Amino acid sequence: MTLDWLHLGTLLLTIHVLGVVAACHAIMNTRTSQGAIAWAVSLAAMPYLTLVPYLFLGRSKFSGYVDARRHELEMVRMHTPRSPWLDTDATDGPAADALGQAAVLALTRLGGMPFLGGNSVRTLVNGDATFSAILSAIDAARDYVVVQFFIVRDDALGQMLRDSLLARAAAGVRCCLLYDSIGSFDLPHSYIDTLRRGGVEVHPFATNRKFVNRFQLNFRNHRKIVVVDGNRAFVGGHNVGVEYLGAKPRLSPWRDTHIEIRGPVVASIQYVFAEDWHWATQKLPPLALPPPAQPGDDMHCLVVPMGPADKQETGSLFFVEAINAARERIWITSPYLVPDEAVISALKLAVMRGVDVRILIPSRRDHYVVFEASKLYARDLVDAGVKVFRYRPGFLHQKVVLIDRIAAAIGSANLDNRSFRLNFEIMVLTVDRAFADAVETMLDADFAQAYEVDANEYRHSPAWRRIAMHVARLFAPIL
Known part of the structure; x- marks a missing residue:
């Protein structure tokens, strides 16, 4: 009995010591003061309840991606074409006239991307319009298709995307699909295997490529990007699942918005995809030269990528x-x-x-x-x-x-x-x-x-x- 109490006391002491260590880690690493206080107090006072959640949810900086970006960015830039960015682009032109030079300069520096003119953008105001446009664009692809979604489901809509990608791959079009490993946790292996056997390159965006992120569930790639042949891109809120078409009665009708973009800014969008794809695969996706501006297309656009690997919030x-x-x-x-x-x-x-x-x-x-x-x-x-x-x-x-x-x-x-x-x-x-x-x-x-x-x-x-x-x-x- 004495030995059992000794073991129990040692275990309790160990848990409390680990709680204090984790609380110190939270204070040193959590980005916001509110988050740091919440974690530190709970870890010090209730380590029995909070140590395990902190292991999975405690980090607010995506480690490894920053280092990978630092060492690999030159390779990505050397092989990934982007539209030229002149310093004057940030302070001259319609964007600066509309928003003010200071705002445009701040936003371009924040996102690391230029404001680019000569684009056309149209809204896709529901799931039917969005996926009709996306699938139609994929079916018309001649060179390559890159697709990225937070959620991909093996349902009627997911199968339509799968079949479109398989058809283009069979026609010699290079197809890449990137999905988030947490958002698409229930995507069956059979769906992925079918795509791979058909020549489609499929990879998850996983946070556990580096050991320090091994247990983290907080970091997710929530982006939704489709680029076809380097001249058409789709960005917005829809994921690949029938609920986005209104097939989930409790939440129907689903209200969401996507946009279709044509013009030079497509190069910025596919550059964002290239970074994520390179993190997941250590390879570069197929990328075309930035498309030229079309006569009559004079919309100025700025792509702003954001994430836990950024130096700024x-x-x-x-x-x-x-x-x-x-x-x-x-x-x-x-x-x-x-x-x-x-x-x-x-x-x-x-x-x-x-x-x-x-x-x-x-x-x-x-x-x-x-x-x-x-x-x-x-x-x-x-x-x-x-x-x-x-x-x-x-x-x-x-x-x-x-x-x-x-x-x-x-x-x-x-x-x-x-x-x-x-x-x-x-x-x-x-x-x-x-x-x-x-x-x-x-x-x-x-x-x-x-x-x-x-x-x-x-x-x-x-x-x-x-x-x-x-x-x-x-x-x-x-x-």
């Missing part, structure tokens, strides 16, 4: 700069509303400047904790004068930012900490009056099917629900 800073650039209005749609303090402050200051600040979020939930936390953030923003709306018909999943009457950004990044710091994301910012008008028309239709949130959403909630909201917000650093 690119996701958060992108939203802050977009909000700060607004002089008349800033409209944002996102399925999740869990912003950080920097974005909250930018939104509040925009209201004080007299900017029309609107945020559109879902009225239905797909993640309980995130949904409860978003209610508290919505209340705080409403109290500050931000107009928050909930979309009624189905689940709203689109990621759109409309700045004044001239600029719009569409891509994969949500208004939450995960997109700000933990996920690999991509946004495409377009400066063009006609396109901004088209996005405004699209969002006007969405707002017409939404109701405005007021303080009563919180006040009229039962006490247990209000407690749940506050508890949920404690998990904001990892949501």
Whole structure:
């Protein structure tokens, strides 16, 4: 019995020592002070409950990718064609005239990409339009197709994508498919094996290439990219699954937005894919020269990649700069509303400047904790004068930012900490009056099917629900 108590005491002491060590690690490495405090206190006080979660969720910097990028970037740049970027591009031209030279310079430096003219962009406002356009483009491919999604399912839509890729591979077109190993955890081996046997190159984007990331579940590649022959690209919020076509009754009709892009900026998009593909395979995907601008195509676009390997917190800073650039209005749609303090402050200051600040979020939930936390953030923003709306018909999943009457950004990044710091994301910012008008028309239709949130959403909630909201917000650093 004495020996058993000795063993138990040694075990408890070891757990507490490990908890203190992990708490010190959290203090030294967690990006936000809120996250550091949350982890440190819980690890020191309750190591029995938090040590294992910290092992899987504790890191906020994607180790290995930064080193790989530093050593391999020259190879990628040498073999990956991009459009030329002159220093004057950041401060001259329509983009600077519309957003201001300071905003354009900050955004180009933030994303490491140039504003490029001579593009055309069109919105694809639902799953049917999106995948009809994507599959049609793949079917017309003559040289290569690169495809990247966070989620790929082996359902009716996934099988349509599989068959299209197999058909092009059989015709001699090089096809590459990259999927996230966590988002597509249930993708069966039979689906992958069928593609590989048919000549399609298929790889997961996995965080465990380096041992330090071995147990991490926090880092995910949330990008959605399709590039065909180097002259057509697709970016947005849709993944490959029938729920994105409205086949999940609880969340149907699914509301999402993709864009189709043609022109020189396609080279920037496929460059982002090339980095991810090189991380996953140590090889470069097929890439064409940047396409020339077409007569009549005068839209200026900027690609902003963001992720946990960035030196700066690119996701958060992108939203802050977009909000700060607004002089008349800033409209944002996102399925999740869990912003950080920097974005909250930018939104509040925009209201004080007299900017029309609107945020559109879902009225239905797909993640309980995130949904409860978003209610508290919505209340705080409403109290500050931000107009928050909930979309009624189905689940709203689109990621759109409309700045004044001239600029719009569409891509994969949500208004939450995960997109700000933990996920690999991509946004495409377009400066063009006609396109901004088209996005405004699209969002006007969405707002017409939404109701405005007021303080009563919180006040009229039962006490247990209000407690749940506050508890949920404690998990904001990892949501």
